[in-house]
Amino acid sequence: MGQNAKQLRGELRELVNEHVPHDFLGAFTDNPADLEVAQRFCRLLADRGLLCMAWPEEFGGRGASVWQQTVVREEMWAHHEPRGAQYMGVNWVGPIIMRHGTPEQQRKHLPPIARGEVIWCQGFSEPEAGSDLASLRTAARRDGDGWRVSGQKIWTSYATMAQWCFLLARTSKVGEGATQKKQQGLTIFLVPMDDPAIQVRPIRAMLGPHHLNEVFFDDLLVTEADVLGPVDGGWSIVQDVMSFERVGIARYARCERLLHAAPTALGDAWDGLPAELRGRWARMLTHCRRARLLAYRVVSLQSSGRIQPGDAAAYRIAVTKLDQDSAEVLMEIIAAIPRDDAAARYFRAEVEDHWRYSQASTVASGSIEVQRMLLSRAMLAAS
Amino acid sequence: MILDLGDEAKEFGREALRAFDAAGGDELLQQAEAKPDTREALVGPVLAGLGAWELDVRADPDSLEAAAALCRSAGYWALPYPVAERLARPTDLDVDGLIVVADGAPEGTVVGLDNRWAAVTLDGSRSSVMRLSTTGPAFTAALELSAVDSNGAADVALALVLPCWVLLGMLDRAIELTVAHVRLRKQFGQPLSTFQGVQFQLTDAEVERSGLDILAKHALWSSGTADGLDDALALRLSAIEAAEVVFRVCHQLHGAVGFCDETTLSWLSRYSQPLRRLPLGLSATRDYLTSRLGGRALTGLFS
Numbered sequence: 302m303g304q305n306a307k308q309l310r311g312e313l314r315e316l317v318n319e320h321v322p323h324d325f326l327g328a329f330t331d332n333p334a335d336l337e338v339a340q341r342f343c344r345l346l347a348d349r350g351l352l353c354m355a356w357p358e359e360f361g362g363r364g365a366s367v368w369q370q371t372v373v374r375e376e377m378w379a380h381h382e383p384r385g386a387q388y389m390g391v392n393w394v395g396p397i398i399m400r401h402g403t404p405e406q407q408r409k410h411l412p413p414i415a416r417g418e419v420i421w422c423q424g425f426s427e428p429e430a431g432s433d434l435a436s437l438r439t440a441a442r443r444d445g446d447g448w449r450v451s452g453q454k455i456w457t458s459y460a461t462m463a464q465w466c467f468l469l470a471r472t473s474k475v476g477e478g479a480t481q482k483k484q485q486g487l488t489i490f491l492v493p494m495d496d497p498a499i500q501v502r503p504i505r506a507m508l509g510p511h512h513l514n515e516v517f518f519d520d521l522l523v524t525e526a527d528v529l530g531p532v533d534g535g536w537s538i539v540q541d542v543m544s545f546e547r548v549g550i551a552r553y554a555r556c557e558r559l560l561h562a563a564p565t566a567l568g569d570a571w572d573g574l575p576a577e578l579r580g581r582w583a584r585m586l587t588h589c590r591r592a593r594l595l596a597y598r599v600v601s602l603q604s605s606g607r608i609q610p611g612d613a614a615a616y617r618i619a620v621t622k623l624d625q626d627s628a629e630v631l632m633e634i635i636a637a638i639p640r641d642d643a644a645a646r647y648f649r650a651e652v653e654d655h656w657r658y659s660q661a662s663t664v665a666s667g668s669i670e671v672q673r674m675l676l677s678r679a680m681l682a683a684s
Numbered sequence: 685m686i687l688d689l690g691d692e693a694k695e696f697g698r699e700a701l702r703a704f705d706a707a708g709g710d711e712l713l714q715q716a717e718a719k720p721d722t723r724e725a726l727v728g729p730v731l732a733g734l735g736a737w738e739l740d741v742r743a744d745p746d747s748l749e750a751a752a753a754l755c756r757s758a759g760y761w762a763l764p765y766p767v768a769e770r771l772a773r774p775t776d777l778d779v780d781g782l783i784v785v786a787d788g789a790p791e792g793t794v795v796g797l798d799n800r801w802a803a804v805t806l807d808g809s810r811s812s813v814m815r816l817s818t819t820g821p822a823f824t825a826a827l828e829l830s831a832v833d834s835n836g837a838a839d840v841a842l843a844l845v846l847p848c849w850v851l852l853g854m855l856d857r858a859i860e861l862t863v864a865h866v867r868l869r870k871q872f873g874q875p876l877s878t879f880q881g882v883q884f885q886l887t888d889a890e891v892e893r894s895g896l897d898i899l900a901k902h903a904l905w906s907s908g909t910a911d912g913l914d915d916a917l918a919l920r921l922s923a924i925e926a927a928e929v930v931f932r933v934c935h936q937l938h939g940a941v942g943f944c945d946e947t948t949l950s951w952l953s954r955y956s957q958p959l960r961r962l963p964l965g966l967s968a969t970r971d972y973l974t975s976r977l978g979g980r981a982l983t984g985l986f987s
Contacts, residue, residue, distance in 0.1 A: 303685075554985060557985050562986075564980070579974045580971060583970060583973050584921065586984075587899070588895075589982075589984065593984070594687070594901075595894065597687055601687055611890075615890060615894045618887065673884045676891075677884065677886050680887070681863060681866075
């Protein structure tokens with residue numbers, strides 16, 4: 302990655318060490334102080350030009366390389382994402398608005414993201430539209446110069462804390478006008494979450510608080526200025542979102558950090574672990590390396606515009622399985638740590654958090670089955 | 685960031701594929717199995733024609749990449765020749781090739797060849813291969829050794845990495861054959877490739893092959909560094925795991941025809957065995973890597 306990347310990694314680790322509490326497990330806890338940590342940390346990164354460093358200079362970024370951006374993703378995820386939910390704004394909401402937004406939308410939305418002041422949520426999944434996203438039913442109908450939105454979203458991460466929602470809704474029924482397929486007739490709306498016509502209901506879950514919510518839209522009025530991209534043309538924007546999300550979270554980085562820390566956390570107990578378990582640990586290290594290098598290949602192909610859907614899918618399958626497999630190995634390793642070992646308490650908590658969150662990795666942001674469909678389609682088409 | 689072999693190496697690999705095809709392709713292995721002592725005559729001139737023995741693998745980075753590409757192409761055709769072992773020869777011994785062996789049970793796939801071989805254990809003890817004793821399938825033979833020195837530690841990494849490139853070429857071919865088979869073969873009135881159960885098995889194989897591809901490059905470039913042996917062992921661990929998954933999937937999707945000698949998969953599968961078991965199989969490779977690491981992780985983001 303080069304010397305710049307190494308320096309950046311060092312700088313980020315120093316900032317985490319100085320400004321993030323040593324028992325931090327992410328912004329999504331029942332303790333409001335954790336969210337405040339993330340808010341402060343985002344502003345700190347923004348002040349130093351590190352939050353949106355890969356954005357073009359005209360939008361408040363530094364035009365940094367994709368490799369520097371990769372370092373940021375790795376370091377943040379490895380250290381329990383001290384940017385909180387704002388990673389989404391930086392990783393894909395902002396870039397999508399740059400690509401598809403009007404100048405007015407760019408002026409309105411990009412500066413708050415670049416300053417680390419705003420949280421977005423993604424209003425895609427619905428009770429009847431998960432992997433089959435295009436089957437969604439939330440509808441926006443014309444009302445004078447604007448639109449009225451009614452429907453329900455689900456699994457909406459960070460909806461309780463978000464100021465804005467990146468909402469996908471149906472604006473034309475299949476069979477109406479030029480809408481022949483269900484992927485047509487969908488439109489993106491940029492919706493303020495403080496509108497009383499929106500209700501958020503948290504769903505308690507093993508992933509922890511804030512990760513899963515239901516969001517209800519009851520005749521929400523949105524203006525024409527809140528439409529992103531063409532009316533009925535939202536599906537192509539969704540594809541763009543997916544392509545940004547393909548390498549969005551550097552899951553392998555947290556796996557690698559925890560696996561790396563395990564022998565130190567266990568101390569003398571490490572040598573007492575069953576040889577077979579230490580063998581599984583070594584195997585996970587090789588899988589971490591494999592996922593990391595596959596991620597780099599996706600980043601490289603993406604930046605050169607040569608990426609094929611199968612390239613990203615193979616990586617996503619490898620990294621999401623790594624997330625879960627490494628979590629199982631780590632859970633078995635920490636079972637050897639006595640509960641009263643205060644020095645290892647944080648490591649235990651990190652691993653338990655990692656295990657709970659990893660359960661969703663093969664479901665979130667495009668299930669592993671969808672990735673398999675994409676990959677097999679590419680394999681069969683290429684022959 | 686460099687994530688792929690250079691264009692020249694890749695072109696060399698393609699040239700080798702064409703040359704092996706022109707020399708007989710899949711029939712080379714069938715002929716060599718019938719008469720192992722023809723291996724040199726069947727394959728040697730093709731490799732010489734490609735300039736394989738002029739590659740300065742241990743000193744020149746371009747040669748190193750070319751050697752890797754050549755090994756991959758050899759694997760694709762299950763070339764009946766220990767090309768990786770020949771290319772990995774040490775520079776300070778007057779031998780034709782280097783075989784990494786396990787302590788106590790040295791073996792190599794050298795039946796029918798007259799070359800002068802050196803052997804090296806994972807901890808760097810070098811020997812000369814004096815003669816072959818008991819022979820086994822896939823050109824394997826037990827090796828009778830005569831100790832030379834213990835200066836071979838630096839030789840080991842590359843000698844482990846290049847055979848993994850041969851195995852990678854075998855996985856390339858096995859998947860290619862299987863994709864072609866499931867597109868052609870119909871059951872219940874439709875091609876096997878239309879069944880999701882079949883498609884998902886293919887992806888299991890491809891994730892493994894694709895992961896091995898990227899790890900093989902990493903270990904190749906690291907083979908001359910201080911991390912070389914750790915990285916080579918990590919690669920070998922992944923290569924054996926990948927081979928297990930890929931051949932299991934490919935056999936399953938080929939059905940009974942995949943076991944028949946009229947099917948290339950049958951040959952690839954059985955000739956992959958020495959590459960997967962020698963010098964150490966999956967469990968022993970993992971044990972060796974684990975004990976080498978102790979409480980130290982592989983070099984990575986947090987080293």
